[in-house]
Amino acid sequence: MKEHTYEATVIWTGNKGTGTSDYAAYGREFTLQIPNKPDLLCSADVPFRGDKTKHNPEDFFLASLSSCHMLWYFHLCADAGIRVVEYTDEPIGTMIQDPNGGRFTSVTLRPKVVITDPSKINLANSLHHEANKQCFIANSCNFRVTHEPTCTSNNA
Structure with a gap:
């Protein structure tokens, strides 16, 4: 370890x-x-009571989940021979507040991926599941992180 x-x-x-x-x-x-x-x-x-022009802990949390997933996804794609040429994620998270504090209850990652080989789109989409299993940040959460990926090819 x-x-x-x-x-x-x-x-x-x-x-x-x-x-x-x-x-x-x-x-x-x-x-x-x-x-x-x-x-x-x-x-x-x-x-x-915060400043809307500055980053906040909730922003960091969402960005951490998204970027950790992306980096694991790139690793898996490289190992699988999938060339990613564009990647954008617009994650969304829900946090609830109650008298005892608050907590995130869900995060959905929504990566939009562009690859070079259209025959590998299904494989590219399936690798998000494995990336989620490998992501250090997602593994540290007490809720499930879900994914709504889309993948296209720039050679379609």
Whole structure:
């Protein structure tokens, strides 16, 4: 078994002078720092008093699922001799809030893939299932991540 460690620094930048003296008294802004990478200016999502112009944890979660799936999919396609030339995903996630907090209940990935060989479209679509099984982020979720892929060929 291999073990990998990841590190980040989260620095709250939303102190408006009185700290967390009141729920409305502080900003939800923070900076995400990851060694050797550009800083990201972040905030809570708008429903939680955040700044809509900044990335938020929910954005990161959805992007993590989508990008992890994509990278595993590329690996599997390369191994299967499928040449992917375009890939776009527009994932959608649903989160619920209740008195005890909140949680994501579903995420659907909707990758649009373009490959070079039209005879491999069915195989290319089927590899999304295997990519989901391999994805580290999807394997860390307590709900099922679903997929609605479409695949076309630029040589059809």
